[in-house]
Amino acid sequence: MDNSNKKNYSSLRTVEWKNNKVVMIDQTKLPNELVFVEYDNFNQVADAIKTLVVRGAPAIGVSGAFGLALAVLQSKATTKDELISDLEEAKKILFATRPTAVNLGWGLEKIMNVAKSGNSVEEIRELVISEAKKMADEDIEINKSMGKNGSELFDNNDTIMTHCNAGALATVAYGTALGVIRATRENGKNVKVIATETRPVQQGSRLTVFELKHDGFDVSLIPDTAVGYSMANGLVNKVVVGADRIVKTGHVFNKIGTYQVATMAKQHGIPFYVAAPLSTIDLESKAEDVIIEMRKSSEVTGVGDKKTAPDDINVINPAFDMTPPELISGIITEKGVAKPPYEESIPKLFEAN
Ligand code: MRU
Numbered sequence: 001m002d003n004s005n006k007k008n009y010s011s012l013r014t015v016e017w018k019n020n021k022v023v024m025i026d027q028t029k030l031p032n033e034l035v036f037v038e039y040d041n042f043n044q045v046a047d048a049i050k051t052l053v054v055r056g057a058p059a060i061g062v063s064g065a066f067g068l069a070l071a072v073l074q075s076k077a078t079t080k081d082e083l084i085s086d087l088e089e090a091k092k093i094l095f096a097t098r099p100t101a102v103n104l105g106w107g108l109e110k111i112m113n114v115a116k117s118g119n120s121v122e123e124i125r126e127l128v129i130s131e132a133k134k135m136a137d138e139d140i141e142i143n144k145s146m147g148k149n150g151s152e153l154f155d156n157n158d159t160i161m162t163h164c165n166a167g168a169l170a171t172v173a174y175g176t177a178l179g180v181i182r183a184t185r186e187n188g189k190n191v192k193v194i195a196t197e198t199r200p201v202q203q204g205s206r207l208t209v210f211e212l213k214h215d216g217f218d219v220s221l222i223p224d225t226a227v228g229y230s231m232a233n234g235l236v237n238k239v240v241v242g243a244d245r246i247v248k249t250g251h252v253f254n255k256i257g258t259y260q261v262a263t264m265a266k267q268h269g270i271p272f273y274v275a276a277p278l279s280t281i282d283l284e285s286k287a288e289d290v291i292i293e294m295r296k297s298s299e300v301t302g303v304g305d306k307k308t309a310p311d312d313i314n315v316i317n318p319a320f321d322m323t324p325p326e327l328i329s330g331i332i333t334e335k336g337v338a339k340p341p342y343e344e345s346i347p348k349l350f351e352a353n
Contacts, residue, residue: 012168012211014059015066017133020073022066026053027169031210041074042067042090049097049104052201056170057244057280058139061103065132067094068111072128083121087112087128099291100253100320101244102282107135136172142277142334143174147183150240150275150332154184159192159236161227161265164255165207166242166275176275177240178211180332185217193219194236196227198255200299200317227261231268239265240332243276250325250342251287252276256318262327274323275332278349293319 015024018038022045026035037053039045045067048054054063071090077083091108098104114131118124154160160181164170167178174182184191193212198204205221212219222230230236239261245253252258252274265272282290297315302308309315331338331346338345 012214013173014056014169015054015063015136015172017066017069017129017136020129022063022070024048024054024063025169027055027207028053030169030206040070042071042094045070046093046097049094055203056165056167057101057103057242058143058171058176058277059169060098060101061107061279062132062136062139062172063107064094064104065107065111065135068108068115069129069132072115072125077121080119080121080124083124084115087115098293100293101280102285103244103277103279106279110135139172139277140174142279143171143176143179144183145334146176146275146277146332147174147179147186149334149337150180150273151183151187151189153271153273153330153332153337154180154189154191154238156189157191158184158189158238159194160184161194161196161230161236161239161261161270162208163196163204163239163241163258163261164198165203165211167208167211169207169211170242175211176242176277178208180240180273180275181212181217182215191217193217194230195219195221196224196257196261197221198257199224200295202303203255224257224260228264231264231270236270238271238273240273240275243274243280243331244320245285245290246274246276246281246331246346247285247287247290248281248283248343248346249287250328250331250338250340250346252323252325252328252331253290253292253320254323256321259321259323259327262323266327271329272327273330273332274328278333278335281333281346281349283347283350287322290322292321295319 022039029035075086118127167175195208196204243254300315335349
């Protein structure tokens, strides 16, 4: 299916519901081409999540919800029970795509609950589609509130390091970590950004630098191996990253390499912040139970299509790592900033709801 079309660079909305289809930026093509893809089948959305056409915890949460919205339209069910059973099947397929970000399960569950509250096939169709659209719109509002809360922690002339992409491209729009940086600038503070390249699939160079440059930020790209150099030489004075899952003890699961950045920040006395919505906080799981996604070896044995390692070698390619709470200066959310001890401050964020 070639239903992609190109648009100009001014419309950076990662995922959207348009004319009963899901429209998303194909992030595998960035930064060389800004291509939008359209899907009318939930299996296509599942595939897009798996292959990183869409990625980033909040963006895959909303994409999962839109996947179910497509599933209600695809279903030939004539009774509520049949439709719920079709949706359960679609949910299973969407859920199986990526295991670490809790937002995916959160988004799917939220839609299933709404679906079950409907009485007829028609009512369920309307409820599911409108809830998924609402979830997408709310994501932007949540990011803006998070940005406002986080911007208080940053000062004029700060140089802020970030890892991976926790920006507009990882959410519906605006971003979590990059949302905080955007809000800091909107508050009249002048900030610079240092973005890590983020091997193996380079969300930092391909996506973060792309979107910050697009929005006129002063951004410098560094290889992942220059984190220590940048901190030791006073090039950075704060760090902010996103998260895929945060458990109630304050252990943060985020893109592989985050733990190294946080450890290095501690070594150099540099504040290390995490920005994430409450939908990324998993109050149920223990840190040791969180599944770290292992990805294919070709991501490491090559850069893009170019092979950079010999054939037939063993590769270890975890997509995420865990940063322990003692390395984290604060967790920025739409409901405020949690400070250590997290076991006390994280539950309070939910009480404030
Ligand atoms: O593998 P990815 O690109 O989905 O990983 C994304 C990250 O690790 C982000 O930092 C995280 O999802 C937060 S996005 C607001």
